[in-house]
Amino acid sequence: MIYPTCLSNLINCYKKLPGVGEKSAERYSLSVLGMSDEDVNNFAAALIESKNNLHQCPVCGHITDSEICSICSDEGRNKNIICVLEDYKSVFAFEKAGNYDGVYHVLNGLISPIDDINPEDINIASLLQRVEKLKNPEVIIALKSTVEGDTTTLYLQKKLEKMNVSISRLSYGIPMGAEIDFLDEITLDRALNDRKKISK
Amino acid sequence: MIYPTCLSNLINCYKKLPGVGEKSAERYSLSVLGMSDEDVNNFAAALIESKNNLHQCPVCGHITDSEICSICSDEGRNKNIICVLEDYKSVFAFEKAGNYDGVYHVLNGLISPIDDINPEDINIASLLQRVEKLKNPEVIIALKSTVEGDTTTLYLQKKLEKMNVSISRLSYGIPMGAEIDFLDEITLDRALNDRKKISK
Numbered sequence: 092m093i094y095p096t097c098l099s100n101l102i103n104c105y106k107k108l109p110g111v112g113e114k115s116a117e118r119y120s121l122s123v124l125g126m127s128d129e130d131v132n133n134f135a136a137a138l139i140e141s142k143n144n145l146h147q148c149p150v151c152g153h154i155t156d157s158e159i160c161s162i163c164s165d166e167g168r169n170k171n172i173i174c175v176l177e178d179y180k181s182v183f184a185f186e187k188a189g190n191y192d193g194v195y196h197v198l199n200g201l202i203s204p205i206d207d208i209n210p211e212d213i214n215i216a217s218l219l220q221r222v223e224k225l226k227n228p229e230v231i232i233a234l235k236s237t238v239e240g241d242t243t244t245l246y247l248q249k250k251l252e253k254m255n256v257s258i259s260r261l262s263y264g265i266p267m268g269a270e271i272d273f274l275d276e277i278t279l280d281r282a283l284n285d286r287k288k289i290s291k
Numbered sequence: 292m293i294y295p296t297c298l299s300n301l302i303n304c305y306k307k308l309p310g311v312g313e314k315s316a317e318r319y320s321l322s323v324l325g326m327s328d329e330d331v332n333n334f335a336a337a338l339i340e341s342k343n344n345l346h347q348c349p350v351c352g353h354i355t356d357s358e359i360c361s362i363c364s365d366e367g368r369n370k371n372i373i374c375v376l377e378d379y380k381s382v383f384a385f386e387k388a389g390n391y392d393g394v395y396h397v398l399n400g401l402i403s404p405i406d407d408i409n410p411e412d413i414n415i416a417s418l419l420q421r422v423e424k425l426k427n428p429e430v431i432i433a434l435k436s437t438v439e440g441d442t443t444t445l446y447l448q449k450k451l452e453k454m455n456v457s458i459s460r461l462s463y464g465i466p467m468g469a470e471i472d473f474l475d476e477i478t479l480d481r482a483l484n485d486r487k488k489i490s491k
Contacts, residue, residue: 098354133300145298
């Protein structure tokens with residue numbers, strides 16, 4: 092027992108966070124001693140509040156602390172364009188980029204037969220229902236390019252093709268700032284196939 | 292407002308931890324959603340308990356959640372050997388090494404005229420009082436080798452020399468596993484001066 096009991100409890104709690112090991116957990120725990128009472132109480136309250144109040148938006152599957160999420164309830168958003176994402180972290184990434192004014196649909200997973208995740212295990216049925224109700228729907232599939240992502244994209248494509256809907260996926264290509272000679276063959280091959288004419 | 296309010300509060304709390312930026316704070320905050328209610332409640336309780344219960348041991352200055360710290364109240368420890376440390380983090384480091392059976396004295400700082408930290412601002416007076424009460428005291432000064440650390444060591448040495456006490460400091464030298472050609476000149480110079488005869 093190197094640590095006082097309450098400190099060792101706190102260290103164990105921090106160690107449950109993703110990517111936090113013994114050393115960081117100790118550092119975070121000891122920093123509590125230097126925080127004001129108010130900050131510590133706010134921290135504890137914020138933890139419990141987040142756990143209790145956050146839930147999935149019944150429309151799009153994004154996380155929210157209100158009945159319908161702020162994006163779905165925003166009058167200024169174009170409800171006819173639905174961007175399909177794997178998880179709510181991707182929503183935050185798109186919102187930070189800040190140029191998209193449509194709405195989202197969060198699948199909360201990807202089809203992966205090897206992990207026994209089938210189409211009915213993720214939010215696909217609710218997406219199809221949403222699309223059915225729209226007049227001129229456009230669906231942008233924005234899933235990562237892995238076996239699971241590509242499988243899910245293909246499955247969605249097959250399902251949506253039967254409906255009157257415009258479908259697109261994100262472009263493949265070289266990421267900003269990347270050195271060409273460090274890119275893997277598949278990315279280069281796809282960037283070549285998806286090349287964009289810039290003159291005549 | 293990209294995040295729901297309670298989530299953005301939690302992210303701000305995490306950002307107050309040492310070395311935690313926007314991205315890690317977001318990651319830690321979102322992990323709360325995957326934790327059990329029990330884990331979240333324990334986490335919140337551990338934060339408040341640590342803040343409320345931890346205080347300095349009146350004998351040695353180490354942090355503890357009991358009246359006297361577990362080291363000072365341990366009958367098996369040799370109370371005549373006092374290891375002087377800068378902070379409680381160093382105590383944890385020594386305890387993890389596990390070979391020291393004396394007690395500690397935590398200065399909670401180092402003398403640093405440039406930062407206006409004088410001998411009376413750190414736990415030096417209580418150390419001298421402790422030493423005075425012992426019959427055959429031995430003091431090991433284990434402070435880092437910087438201007439502040441060396442100044443504090445020298446000050447303690449001057450003060451303690453007037454009392455009947457055996458004084459030592461940690462040895463200077465090359466750390467475990469270090470490449471000799473990457474070491475700075477001062478470390479090499481000190482390792483040479485402190486060299487240890489290994490034969491005849």
